[in-house]
Amino acid sequence: MYRMFPALALLAAVPLAGCGAAKPAEPPLAGARIGGAFTLVDQNGKTVRDSDFAGKYRIVYFGYTYCPDVCPTDMAKIGQAMTLLEKQAPAVAARVVPIFITVDPERDTPAAVKQFVANFHPRIVGLTGSPEAIAAVAKNYAIYFKKQPPAPGGGYMVDHVAIAYLMGPNGEPIATLPIDQDGKAIAAQVQHWVR
Template sequence: MNANVRAITALLAASLLASMPIACSRAPEATQSPPLAGAKIGGPFTLTDQNGRTVTDARFAGQYRVMYFGYTFCPDVCPTDMQTLGAGLRAFEAKDAARAAKVVPVFVTVDPERDTPAVLKPFVAAFHPRMVGLTGSPQAIAAVTKEYAVFYQKQPPAPGGGYMVQHSRVAYLMDPKGQPVALIPVDKTPDAVAGELARWVK
């Protein structure tokens, strides 16, 4: 093979390699856009916490928060989800205490008639020491659920008394500016929750 042929062959090979995608390359996870970026979720609110204190959305400025909507009289889903969330946050704390300290788990009731601060206090304390329980007037709850695109509906009274509340099963991770980041998989495992928190909390 003469010098001219070798030069042309080398040039063609270089051009071919330059045009091929590099299969092993992958954008760093940190550059990925959050799945809920730009979604119209969240907004201002004024509610009452489990200690009877007035709390606004500004209380969480500079912190990540996981917003979950449910009610304490829920027979199965809500306490199970809260247990998973609490265990997942503790697992994240064990791996990265500094980042986990930026996360506040928040339980917002969709049953303000029964979920008074006194009822919320032992409920949230059972799942995580930093969990905040929020209630308010029916009008205030209607407003915050609208901001977070959460559906809820009080069901007819049961024959034996009491009632259930049908509601969306969702947990939003909000960033320090109150913008939506991702859904937290409280319907899965504590490890799944810890993994999603580790992925997005900076």
């Protein structure tokens, strides 16, 4: 169901190569064309723009609330990472906003997103919007997604890339985070890059 395309697989591997090493001068995704302006709706029904997060580092993850396995697992790891950072490096944690953006806006209303993100960490911002707005932000973040044909029972799955980006305080891409590992590994990468 989830595909990691070769170029994205390479991006996902880059930050891991530097684990435990001295901080490199330039982040792995420096200069990449990832990110950009958006206007979406948060889990409370409020309009949210990318500029609302100015000055904050962001963990950005795309998924959907009806996802049977990968999305809840990845979001749990991001929540664990935030909890670890709050205990071990509260100044770093205070500078980070975890953001979940749905790729299933037809079902993921603000209320559905609110219920979903509440399971993982109280500071996660859940975002939804029109299909057009979601398609635009996914394109800006190089996120592939595709709604699958309905199952016999009427439900459907959404194929998408499972990746978490660490974005900088000006919205610039820094690195992909190791969501294939655990919350501790994610927290270590965040702490490595957040200045």
